[in-house]
Amino acid sequence: MGDIYDNVMELARRRGFVWPSSECYGAVAGFIDYGPLGAMLKRKIENIWRDFYIIREGYYEIEAPTIGVESIYVASGHVKGFADKMYQCPSCKEYSRADHIAEEHGTANADTLSPEALADIINGLPCPSCGEKIENAAVFYFNLMFQTTIGPGSQRKGYLRPETAQGIFTDFNRLARFYRDKLPFGAVQVGKSYRNEISPRQGMIRLREFTQAEAEIFIHPDHKEHPDFSRYADYSIPLWGQTQQMQDIKPITVSMREAVDSGLVANEYVAYYIALTHEFLMKVGINGDKLRFRQHLPTECAHYALDCWDAEIFSGRFGWVETVGIADRTDYDLKAHAKGSGDNFTVFIPYENVRRENRRIVVPNMGALGPQYREKAKAVADALKYSAPGPDGATITLDGKEIFIPPELYQIREETIEVRGEEVMPHVVEPSYGIDRILYCTLEHSYEEEDVDGEIRKVLHLNPAVAPVQAAVFPLMNKDGLDTIARTLSIDIQKHGILSQYDDNGAIGRRYRRQDEIGTPYTITIDYDSLEDNTVTLRDRDSMQQVRLPVTLVPETLTRLIHGTLPFSEAGSKI
């Protein structure tokens, strides 16, 4: 058999976690279906994420369309920046990046050139794949966004969103009102994003349609201290900063407090979400030894981002996989949309104390200015307002000429004004999670082939918090009333909101193995003792240990086990 990926995906297909999409018409690369158990697992991961960001952080979830009008993505930079300038070699039909070839032959900043200018440069150069001289090749944009048209007549261009973030930025002013105009605030979105990858390989790791969970947290640019930082101040995890990477040394384990104080991490907000991400990934079932936080190198960090860290998870097939990005994006996005839309993307922040400022203002005397300057009177008046008049009069510049304005044409008024605050464009801290990648890594880290008495036992050691099926109930024998008790118990468990499967098919051992394979953490078996004393056995998936407890206590016990408030060893009496 193949490697860990092959084994995990084989199980995932067979048991209904992940399937190739639209298989009956031929699957399409870059798309997957989540089967019954996969959809359940994914939803549980997303809901744990919601526990962290919505319930704990208080950032409410919104839901924007997956199709956005072109202007959004012109403003965000995706129409330009998400497009690669490509050309196709006329000889070998290879597609390559035109700007890369130009740069290799000495053109600096080739990516900023127009397609036409680039075409002029590369025509005549040798093709990097076949070596033939490039002739008459056109340079065109290949945009990673899926394009569509909106409405009949199809005049309005739209794009499938390449990230969920923009929907939050475009709602900024509504959100600011919702949060009653106070910083910080945040909003989250969990949903599909689309990127028309040129060549999506690597199965679930690079999809054309994928699920993101993103939070956009709007903070005051001068106050990047997280109000709840104490929660993670002592949280210590290995961080692999730029310096360590460039000096080729290992990540250093520090507390978030130290990380911020030493300047390793830009500010408390970024550090806080690094720690929160660590806690979240552990909760979901990622192996902590296969998790690291890596800072973007200056070359890979977006030019506007102040600091950017990736949570990388180690996969036996793919190596270190980027699963979460945490970035301080400054005011880049809001600025872009302010420019693009003409709206203000600011919050009015009152000062603690109202500031009184003395001001001299120049009030033009229009009654006198009008007859004297005629059509220029308005321009003169405007210029006067910004001038600094001396005792004899004011000198202004109009159309390049200096004009002297005597004092009788204006008044100077001294006044005290109250400045109550200022308009602030917030900075954005963005933790962005790739749910599909996290789900795959969870499966891979959970997967184990264990040797039990010479047989291979395949187990998914899924955390009970994410396991799609939480419990299973078996009658030891499908007769003598054992099955009746089992069915009754099964229904009782379901009434407590626990998803449990009833199974009486085949040998008991086979039934345990089935549940092991899909990661069901607990199984209950009704045996002949149950008929005598109303007790049942409860089996722990990972240890295969069993305890005995009264049947009436089962639902309550399961609930506590699943929530992690009861260790298995205390769930009943040892057998």
Place this chain on the structure above:
RNA sequence: GCACCGAUGGUCUAGUGGUAUGACUUUGGCCUUCCAAGCCAAUAGCCCGGGUUCAAUUCCCGGUCGGUGCACCA
């Protein structure tokens, strides 16, 4: 997208110019007092399109998907 390799029940596979082997799984039954036991039976397959041929799962061409290398990868 290019090059090379691959594709046979749900899974893993044998094999073939004349519709296909075995195992596991699944379902039903018998048996069975706790970890894939045994017995009987059943269900289920040649990736898609075109060509050659009396006949194609098999040969040829194209495509799809998957793997590897190159290019690409917010």
